Amino acid sequence: MRKISIIIPAYNEERRIGNTLKMYSSYFNALRKKDLIDYELIVVINNTEDGTEKIVIEYSKLDSRIKYLNFKQGGKGFAVVEGFKNALKRDNELIGFVDADMATSPDEFYKLVEFLKDSDGVIASRYIKGSVIEPKPSVQRKIAKWAFNFVVRSFFLLPYRDTQCGAKVFKREVIEKILNNLSMSQWAFDVELLYHIRKKRFFIKEFPTKWCDKEYSKINFWKAGPWMVLGILRLRLINSPFKMFIRIYDKLIGFMPK
Numbered sequence: 001m002r003k004i005s006i007i008i009p010a011y012n013e014e015r016r017i018g019n020t021l022k023m024y025s026s027y028f029n030a031l032r033k034k035d036l037i038d039y040e041l042i043v044v045i046n047n048t049e050d051g052t053e054k055i056v057i058e059y060s061k062l063d064s065r066i067k068y069l070n071f072k073q074g075g076k077g078f079a080v081v082e083g084f085k086n087a088l089k090r091d092n093e094l095i096g097f098v099d100a101d102m103a104t105s106p107d108e109f110y111k112l113v114e115f116l117k118d119s120d121g122v123i124a125s126r127y128i129k130g131s132v133i134e135p136k137p138s139v140q141r142k143i144a145k146w147a148f149n150f151v152v153r154s155f156f157l158l159p160y161r162d163t164q165c166g167a168k169v170f171k172r173e174v175i176e177k178i179l180n181n182l183s184m185s186q187w188a189f190d191v192e193l194l195y196h197i198r199k200k201r202f203f204i205k206e207f208p209t210k211w212c213d214k215e216y217s218k219i220n221f222w223k224a225g226p227w228m229v230l231g232i233l234r235l236r237l238i239n240s241p242f243k244m245f246i247r248i249y250d251k252l253i254g255f256m257p258k
Helices: 017-033 052-062 076-087 106-116 139-156 172-181 189-199 221-238 243-253
Strands: 003-010 038-046 066-071 094-098 121-125 132-134 167-171 204-208 210-212
Touching (some): 003 076, 017 038, 017 052, 017 106, 038 076, 052 066, 066 076, 076 172, 076 189, 094 106, 094 172, 106 121, 106 167, 106 204, 139 189, 139 221, 167 172, 167 189, 189 204, 189 221
Parallel strands (some): 003 038, 003 094, 038 066, 121 204
Antiparallel strands (some): 094 167, 121 167
């Protein structure tokens, strides 16, 4: 029976991490009992200031397959990378990650696993045929998302329509090969991850997903958008013949690696 490590980065998630762990552990426990897949949930608490850790500890007592790490440092990318490192300490065939907000339900996440087959990884996509977004995004948000995706695909020649959806699954060897190349801790993490995976010639598929935009979302796209674009520009500079100018860029922009 295959085993998957599911990493859940958690930053100030006390209002919803309990429900997420309850739903994911219940769903994957049912699959395990049917001998379909074994699992572990790795919650990576990062730079949190609320009661997230206390809630996670309580759930870990109820289910030994719920593990957790706690760091003072923040950033989704940092959290996922630490989760990767921890998952690689055990014999897990698959390693994935999902956002803590239940925008991706456990059944939608498992569809990625089922779709994996002979590919090296599967990423959930909100922008290909068959996907569903609830509630439907505004026209302005659609334009902003399209513009960001256009920048990403132009700079890195990535074929994916949605690099940012927070649900991805990979075979173990993919993470082993690219882990040491990851340096972006926040805004450009997903792009950097997929860029290095593609650079290693792994085959990644997109799968249409049902994605529910949840209340209490941690990211305001209009505020985060400029930082995301700056992160993409910095990532492109690092992976170019002009990487020697990165210090000048950081000084001019006042931009620290995120």
